[in-house]
Amino acid sequence: MDxxxxxxxxxxxxxxxxQRRQRFTWLLSALVFSAFLVFILLVAFAPRWxxxxxxxxxVISRGVPLGSATxxxxxxxxxxxxxxxxxxxxxxxxxxxxxxxxxV
Numbered sequence: 240m241d242x243x244x245x246x247x248x249x250x251x252x253x254x255x256x257x258q259r260r261q262r263f264t265w266l267l268s269a270l271v272f273s274a275f276l277v278f279i280l281l282v283a284f285a286p287r288w289x290x291x292x293x294x295x296x297x298v299i300s301r302g303v304p305l306g307s308a309t310x311x312x313x314x315x316x317x318x319x320x321x322x323x324x325x326x327x328x329x330x331x332x333x334x335x336x337x338x339x340x341x342x343v
Contacts, residue, residue: 246339253335260328267316278309 247253281289282302289302 243336243339246342247335250335250339252331252338256328256331256335260324263323264320267320271313271316274309274312278305281305 289305290300293299293301293304
C-alpha cells in the first residue's frame with residue numbers, strides 16, 4: 240500500500256491535479272473573503288448608508304439584503320466547490336489511482 244501511495248504522490252498528473260485543485264480553492268477563498276471584507280468595511284465606514292430603507296416606508300434596510308447576499312454568496316461558492324470536487328477532481332483522482340494501481 241505504501242508503494243501505491245508513493246507512486247500516486249510522484250505521479251505528474253496527480254501533481255497537476257493537486258495544483259488545479261489548490262488554485263481553485265484559493266480563488267474561491269479569496270472571493271468569499273473579499274465579499275465578507277467589503278460587507279464588514281461597509282458596516283464599519285458606511286453604517287448610515289446601510290441603514291437606509293430599501294423602499295420608502297420599509298422597515299428593511301439596505302444592510303439586510305446585502306448581509307443575506309454575502310452569506311448566500313458563500314453558500315453558492317461552497318456548492319460550486321463541492322460540485323467540481325465531486326465531479327472533475329474525483330474522476331481525475333480515480334483515473335490516477337487506477338493507473339497507478341495497475342503499475343504496482
